[in-house]
Amino acid sequence: MNSANRVVTMAHGSGGRAMQQLIEEMFLTAFSNSFLNQREDQARMSLSELALQGDRLAFTTDSYVIDPIFFPGGDIGKLAVCGTANDLAVSGATPAFMSCGFILEEGFSLDTLQILVDSMANTARQYGIQIVTGDTKVVPRGAADKIFINTSGIGVIPQAVEWSAKNIAVGDKIIVSGTLGDHGAAILNLREKLDMQLDVSSDCAVLSDLIAPLRPLAGVHALRDATRGGVNAILHEYAAASGLGIEIDESSLPVKSAVRGICELLGLEPLNFANEGKLVIVTSADSAPHVLERLHQHPLGVDAACIGEVVSTAKILLRGSYGITRLLDLPYAEPLPRIC
Amino acid sequence: MNSANRVVTMAHGSGGRAMQQLIEEMFLTAFSNSFLNQREDQARMSLSELALQGDRLAFTTDSYVIDPIFFPGGDIGKLAVCGTANDLAVSGATPAFMSCGFILEEGFSLDTLQILVDSMANTARQYGIQIVTGDTKVVPRGAADKIFINTSGIGVIPQAVEWSAKNIAVGDKIIVSGTLGDHGAAILNLREKLDMQLDVSSDCAVLSDLIAPLRPLAGVHALRDATRGGVNAILHEYAAASGLGIEIDESSLPVKSAVRGICELLGLEPLNFANEGKLVIVTSADSAPHVLERLHQHPLGVDAACIGEVVSTAKILLRGSYGITRLLDLPYAEPLPRIC
Structure with missing residues (x-):
């Protein structure tokens, strides 16, 4: 991610050093939390701690493909956190944990990606949501339009809240x-x-x-x-x-x-x-x-x-x-x- | 989804009747289970039932963009279940629940989509995994290459298994x-x-x-x-x-x-x-x-x-x-x- 080459390349989606660098320098830095920083293939959360907040897990997913990626009031990164958080919150759950899967088009600006990642991180932090696990794929130029983001979310529904x-x-x-x-x-x-x-x-x-x-x-x-x-x-x-x-x-x-x-x-x-x-x-x-x-x-x-x-x-x-x-x-x- | 129009259209990704039909006729039918069939914006699972299997939740995500989408030994649908299941299983967890987010290119064959959805459903069923929540987006022709699938997964890690x-x-x-x-x-x-x-x-x-x-x-x-x-x-x-x-x-x-x-x-x-x-x-x-x-x-x-x-x-x-x-x-x- 040197300044001479500030675009996403196919190497950023491979399992090699380029991807490790992107994960470390951008994603881990922006989303940093005790779950993500473990760098295991999965986040691990204590069930007894979750049970302090309620009796049911809420689990949801959404992919975001909005065009344009910046708009008055937000961007695709903010949207990806808000949309999935809301699909949890409407069950009565407090949105707690989120996954983040990026599909990036080769040639996409790394500076723009940084802005979107920061937007996700800020929105999540503001509402106490931790982005605890993630994935990055890169497809060749023309195989995707700029950036797609999937977020899946987990929260706990308090006892006695039965909205349906x-x-x-x-x-x-x-x-x-x-x-x-x-x-x-x-x-x-x-x-x-x-x-x-x-x-x-x-x-x-x-x-x-x-x-x-x-x-x-x-x-x-x-x-x-x-x-x-x-x-x-x-x-x-x-x-x-x-x-x-x-x-x-x-x-x-x-x-x-x-x-x-x-x-x-x-x-x-x-x-x-x-x-x-x-x-x-x-x-x-x-x-x-x-x-x-x-x-x-x-x-x-x-x-x-x-x-x-x-x-x-x-x-x-x-x-x-x-x-x-x-x-x-x-x-x-x-x-x-x-x-x- | 009548036989005269067997391709994905932009309408299949809108919030209208076409999307409802696709969800009902294809996804709910193939993945049918007591969580998904509630048709809420999120799946809801009992925490006390999860706690019977262990003490920690494992949570992971992966997007699948493989090209070609069919290959000897599998297809993108089977891969999307296997890959995420394995990212859970390597923690010691039994993969239990999965989300499924489709990004479809306008013009993609609905018959092919059905084959991939059946492949996901069969693989999941074989291993006791339930696909409990999902999302479908459609992008215009040329804005994505055929089909991308995100799956996120949840499982429970048995007590005393501490692989790291x-x-x-x-x-x-x-x-x-x-x-x-x-x-x-x-x-x-x-x-x-x-x-x-x-x-x-x-x-x-x-x-x-x-x-x-x-x-x-x-x-x-x-x-x-x-x-x-x-x-x-x-x-x-x-x-x-x-x-x-x-x-x-x-x-x-x-x-x-x-x-x-x-x-x-x-x-x-x-x-x-x-x-x-x-x-x-x-x-x-x-x-x-x-x-x-x-x-x-x-x-x-x-x-x-x-x-x-x-x-x-x-x-x-x-x-x-x-x-x-x-x-x-x-x-x-x-x-x-x-x-x-």
Whole structure:
């Protein structure tokens, strides 16, 4: 990694000295922790220490292929930590350990890689997440587009937290933790070179601190974070898992005016737009005000709103401003590829 | 996934119906188990059940980018299960749970994907591994080469099994569990179109059943599986972790004649060639015969051999057939890119 050769070469993915150097000088330095530093083929954690935090392990994985790799509000490295952390946190777990698998294109800038690695390390550290095991592959120029990152995560779910789409009941309220579609709008604006002077950034964030105060609340039935496919995809998942339907009040949807503008211009629906830091919570009607109150107390939850409720008819309905309801289908595809 | 459109499309990676269909019809069907079938954003496992198997969690990750995706002895799907299972098994853990992240190129054949998914499912099932959580991304044609797979794995290390490179001591014996370089030779022959009529297949295999009988043996100090970088890379890892050296007896290396032939033809060293089902074990001299005996009793260990010993001088030395030793450097790069 001398300054004369600051790009990823095939040698960085081989089992030889070049890879060892990259691991030592970049990954071990940035991610340094007592598990990773053992340099075994696997991280090893005490089960009895994990059991102090709860009774169930949560385990999840996501690969990140977003294009472009830098965007307002984040980058692929930050996203790779936030996305996987959130898939753990929505179970009630505290994200604790993460793996990191890089697929790098030959010729990718090592300086850029360093920026992304530092971004991962900073995001992880900020939320007490340790990156404890990893892997690096390099493919020849043209066999991958710049960089793909996989992160898998482990956390522990506290006893008595039992959030699951199976708990959803008729009359439950649907709450979103903030404005819809910020991530999708930011990426669309950037990538499609719309050159709109939009004051909108990705909402890419780790939500564990927003979620933690909800754990003691009875009546919280299910939590998921809305990413690809938007809030609409989560509503359809909830409906499929519960066998029930959901009615959404269109006028209650929190949408930034810039995002609403881009949606109207392009004929898109904010409910279908991607987010990277928004919860869709199903809670009993009694608990809904308490959930909203706790969300509003956190900077990431100030725009939280109740957007609808669970109904017995197994359909997703959108009630418009004139009181007319229409069926909200799940589109066959997202409007935007490589959004995460 | 109707027969008129049997290729991966961008829609299969979006959050919409096409992705739901792919997940339901292909992944959930092939990998079906009680964790995955919950269809939550994360798999949830009882910590008290895990604690019945041991006292430490092992956690590891690998991405697989091998080219070509089918080869004698395996395919990228089988490899993705074997490689990650082995990174768990060498800690003494029984591989139990795996995640699976696909990055697919637009236009990739769905029929081929089905074959690879079935191959993963069959390999996992054969060794009691459950694929409990997953993710699918699709990138446009040309942004990835066919298919990349990440698997991360979890297992539990039984109490009292303490295998680590830090335990290595002067006088310890180095044992390999079988012939060297079979995977590297098979891929090289196939990809470089050498068209040699080689009777050599990849050794791609899950090694947990070969390893399990070694757990009760006192004197086993360290285990790793040799992949990229070959046995040589592991020897250098052992030397670096212990601050000691290793002397290898060249005449004792188990190498198939076909692999030896390809190495001599191309001026390559079997010790640097990749494997996908071979252990490098460090054991006390007293225990070495018992380790060999147990390895020889398993079909995957019939060619196991003692190839050298740990010495106090911090160098890796290769003693040739005339008694002359030479320094065994770790090459800067593997001879062959995209070997796994």
